[in-house]
Amino acid sequence: MSAVANTKAITPPDIRSRKGGTPLVCLTAYTTPVARLVDPHCDVVLVGDSVGMVLHGLPSTLGVTLEMMIMHGKAVRRGLEQALMVVDMPFGSYEESPEQAFRNAARVMAETGCAAVKLEGGAAMADTISFLAGRGVPVMAHVGLTPQAVNAFGGYRLQGRGGDADRIRRDALAVAEAGAFAVVLEKVPEALARGITAEVAIPTIGIGASAACDGQILVVDDMLGLFGDFRPKFVKRYAELGQAAEAAIAAYAQEVRERMFPAAEHVFADPLKGAHATKSGEAA
Numbered sequence: 243m244s245a246v247a248n249t250k251a252i253t254p255p256d257i258r259s260r261k262g263g264t265p266l267v268c269l270t271a272y273t274t275p276v277a278r279l280v281d282p283h284c285d286v287v288l289v290g291d292s293v294g295m296v297l298h299g300l301p302s303t304l305g306v307t308l309e310m311m312i313m314h315g316k317a318v319r320r321g322l323e324q325a326l327m328v329v330d331m332p333f334g335s336y337e338e339s340p341e342q343a344f345r346n347a348a349r350v351m352a353e354t355g356c357a358a359v360k361l362e363g364g365a366a367m368a369d370t371i372s373f374l375a376g377r378g379v380p381v382m383a384h385v386g387l388t389p390q391a392v393n394a395f396g397g398y399r400l401q402g403r404g405g406d407a408d409r410i411r412r413d414a415l416a417v418a419e420a421g422a423f424a425v426v427l428e429k430v431p432e433a434l435a436r437g438i439t440a441e442v443a444i445p446t447i448g449i450g451a452s453a454a455c456d457g458q459i460l461v462v463d464d465m466l467g468l469f470g471d472f473r474p475k476f477v478k479r480y481a482e483l484g485q486a487a488e489a490a491i492a493a494y495a496q497e498v499r500e501r502m503f504p505a506a507e508h509v510f511a512d513p514l515k516g517a518h519a520t521k522s523g524e525a526a
């Protein structure tokens with residue numbers, strides 16, 4: 243069931259109080275080993291519904307289920323000691339009513355041990371955010387490009403151009419007013435992100451929204467170069483692990499075919515020829 247609350251861990255009020263301070267560092271994680279890697283360096287670790295595209299090969303985040311989020315949330319929980327863990331509410335699990343959102347968010351928190359949830363949407367979600375925040379569910383909001391609305395937007399394009407900027411500004415103000423402790427601003431022009439960051443009382447966490455935000459978030463597989471050829475302009479690749487993995491797999495395949503692997507050092511000697519047992523119980 244749920245993990246016990248960790249008293250050393252960063253909390254939603256800690257994140258809220260970082261408005262205007264040293265930029266908040268946030269990354270996604272979906273598994274225990276990656277959570278262990280990112281935890282010492284991050285203020286927030288998001289179990290994003292991007293997991294559907296990144297790990298499950300789905301064409302969008304729309305097919306992600308509550309069960310998937312809970313399974314990955316449990317895995318990430320086991321790898322975290324200090325970062326604030328936030329779990330995304332998947333499409334269809336919170337939009338119907340504040341009551342539906344509370345029921346599902348409470349399940350996510352109880353079963354994963356996360357301290358907060360994230361949901362997409364601005365002014366339209368204000369009542370839901372206020373309902374959750376008033377009942378012990380800290381909410382990170384998400385405005386601008388909200389990938390669960392990809393069909394309504396007609397794609398993943400830049401949001402907040404021209405007259406649309408005011409809609410996003412009003413969305414950010416509405417979620418802050420409703421009680422969100424932070425808001426993700428996705429794929430909006432720098433001037434808009436700067437204006438919103440100056441206007442809202444809660445930290446803005448940018449993804450494709452410039453360094454004017456109070457913090458940054460990236461999908462960890464994107465910044466590590468693990469997610470195929472997908473290269474949005476706002477992602478900096480800090481490593482090319484996909485290429486390194488491909489080279490390693492090709493080398494393995496070649497060595498197996500040429501009987502170069504396993505080599506002598508990977509092979510257990512014949513016990514009849516005097517091998518002795520090591521401490522770990524393996525034959526030397």
Ligand code: KIV
Pocket residue numbers: 270288289290291292293330384426449459460461
């Ligand atoms: O699902 C996700 O990973 C996200 C971040 C990119 C903000 O929502």
